[in-house]
Amino acid sequence: xxxxxxxxxxxxxxxxxxxxxxxxxxxxxxxxxxxxxxxxxxxxxxxxxxxxxxxxxxxxxxxxxxxxxxxxxxxxxxxxxxxxxxxxxxxxxxxxxxxxxxxxxxxxxxxxxxxxxxxxxxxxxxxxxxxxxxxxxxxxxxxxxxxxxxxxxxxxxxxxxxxxxxxxxxxxxxxxxxxxxxxxxxxxxxxxxxxxxxxxxxxxxxxxxxxxxxxxxxxxxxxxxxxxxxxxxxxxxxxxxxxxxxxxxxxxxxxxxxxxxxxxxxxxxxxxxxxxxxxxxxxxxxxxxxxxxxxxxxxxxxxxxxxxxxxxxxxxxxxxxxxxxxxxxxxxxxxxxxxxxxxxxxxxxxxxxxxxxxxxxxxxxxxxxxxxxxxxxxxxxxxxxxxxxxxxxxxxxxxxxxxxxxxxxxxxxxxxxxxxxxxxxxxxxxxxxxxxxxxxxxxxxxxxxxxxxxxxxxxxxxxxxxxxxxxxxxxxxxxxxxxxxxxxxxxxxxxxxxxxxxxxxxxxxxx
Numbered sequence: 139x140x141x142x143x144x145x146x147x148x149x150x151x152x153x154x155x156x157x158x159x160x161x162x163x164x165x166x167x168x169x170x171x172x173x174x175x176x177x178x179x180x181x182x183x184x185x186x187x188x189x190x191x192x193x194x195x196x197x198x199x200x201x202x203x204x205x206x207x208x209x210x211x212x213x214x215x216x217x218x219x220x221x222x223x224x225x226x227x228x229x230x231x232x233x234x235x236x237x238x239x240x241x242x243x244x245x246x247x248x249x250x251x252x253x254x255x256x257x258x259x260x261x262x263x264x265x266x267x268x269x270x271x272x273x274x275x276x277x278x279x280x281x282x283x284x285x286x287x288x289x290x291x292x293x294x295x296x297x298x299x300x301x302x303x304x305x306x307x308x309x310x311x312x313x314x315x316x317x318x319x320x321x322x323x324x325x326x327x328x329x330x331x332x333x334x335x336x337x338x339x340x341x342x343x344x345x346x347x348x349x350x351x352x353x354x355x356x357x358x359x360x361x362x363x364x365x366x367x368x369x370x371x372x373x374x375x376x377x378x379x380x381x382x383x384x385x386x387x388x389x390x391x392x393x394x395x396x397x398x399x400x401x402x403x404x405x406x407x408x409x410x411x412x413x414x415x416x417x418x419x420x421x422x423x424x425x426x427x428x429x430x431x432x433x434x435x436x437x438x439x440x441x442x443x444x445x446x447x448x449x450x451x452x453x454x455x456x457x458x459x460x461x462x463x464x465x466x467x468x469x470x471x472x473x474x475x476x477x478x479x480x481x482x483x484x485x486x487x488x489x490x491x492x493x494x495x496x497x498x499x500x501x502x503x504x505x506x507x508x509x510x511x512x513x514x515x516x517x518x519x520x521x522x523x524x525x526x527x528x529x530x531x532x533x534x535x536x537x538x539x540x541x542x543x544x545x546x547x548x549x550x551x552x553x554x555x556x557x558x559x560x561x562x563x564x565x566x567x568x569x570x571x572x573x574x575x576x577x578x579x580x581x582x583x584x585x586x587x588x589x590x591x592x593x594x595x596x597x598x599x600x601x602x603x604x605x606x607x608x609x610x611x612x613x614x615x616x617x618x619x620x621x622x623x624x625x626x627x628x629x630x631x632x633x634x635x636x637x638x639x640x641x642x643x644x645x646x647x648x649x
Contacts, residue, residue, distance in 0.1 A: 165305035167204030168192035196224030240276020254443040285312035311350035421522035435527035452583035539563035555590035
């Protein structure tokens with residue numbers, strides 16, 4: 139496999155390529171398309187990464203390269219070319235469907251489960267061969283398609299590329315080979331586990347991921363823990379790299395990569411403005427409190443990493459251990475469908491729904507239902523619930539950050555208490571004001587729920603005001619400014635250096 143020529147200066151038919159000082163790359167774009175009544179309909183994409191990058195595109199003039207995720211996306215990509223979005227333009231990248239499917243499967247099972255310490259939940263025949271095939275036939279070709287898009291959509295001049303998340307670990311090395319002066323920044327939105335977790339993958343895959351990521355000039359995580367884990371993983375799989383753990387610098391050949399933490403945050407003013415939205419006010423009335431009944435809320439994708447089942451078990455234990463809350467506390471769970479074609483997600487969804495039914499059957503009655511599930515994508519409804527909770531539970535096994543914990547702290551109108559997993563990235567920022575829990579400790583989580591439900595008004599106020607102050611000190615604009623400050627204003631100011639071992643990424647069976 140040779141380094142491809144990515145600098146071809148041609149665009150789509152009828153279009154002239156344009157030069158952009160900043161290029162964004164992500165698997166998901168800010169919008170997705172569907173066909174309704176024979177017409178293409180556009181809607182906002184869900185997911186934290188799309189939300190974060192959408193804000194970047196609104197703040198800066200950029201070219202955004204994202205994957206076409208639906209058949210309607212493919213039509214738009216073929217016919218419309220660029221899609222205006224904020225100050226930027228979006229181009230959708232396509233590949234053969236089999237390639238896209240293998241890429242998505244590798245990302246959403248292998249990488250997602252591994253990086254959330256859930257790899258033992260995967261059930262595949264001949265797991266190692268499955269991973270090698272998906273890597274070679276899906277992940278690598280899809281990452282190469284992103285790198286080639288730089289040549290198709292620019293004049294062969296690339297100054298800065300902001301690459302996002304685990305779908306594109308292989309892209310930096312391809313890009314570096316064609317654009318040695320370009321500044322490459324890679325933000326990883328999910329946690330980076332310890333080096334020992336990466337032994338679940340074939341060594342050639344783990345080593346290739348590390349080799350490509352250190353082709354970036356800058357690799358950014360939400361937390362210092364992920365930074366440390368990444369440095370140790372590179373030390374394990376790239377023994378020729380020199381690593382300065384104190385400064386967070388990896389030197390490989392003549393190339394240096396800075397590894398650092400910059401947690402994403404929310405736009406406080408934007409969230410507060412939402413409270414005046416008539417649609418949100420209408421949703422609030424739907425969930426308005428019943429006198430004498432406390433409200434526990436969770437807002438999550440229905441994903442195994444969110445640990446929803448243990449959250450319900452903790453609520454069940456609360457009703458057993460502290461029977462005074464029977465009929466006096468309700469649990470509203472806003473669960474967003476996700477990755478429903480993957481067997482592990484299907485089983486997980488059924489288990490969670492059946493568990494809620496069992497708890498309701500055991501404790502519920504004519505006038506009180508312990509758990510109510512809202513199983514749909516409805517952002518305004520979720521924001522309304524976040525404004526009304528008495529207790530918000532976020533008990534993920536592990537999360538890169540978890541924006542819900544920050545959104546709730548800003549939106550909530552009742553000095554609600556946050557019960558927060560110590561495995562969540564935002565715990566580092568909010569731990570002084572949240573009730574911290576170990577995600578697998580059901581009894582401990584139940585005790586925290588009980589403490590939150592009976593907490594005095596002055597203590598609730600102290601914690602709520604403290605969390606808001608922490609979030610206000612590092613908002614989305616602060617995160618974005620640090621990201622932009624990290625990127626040089628011009629590639630002309632950068633020396634042309636040797637990136638060290640710039641050999642192409644390993645593929646199974648490559649000659």
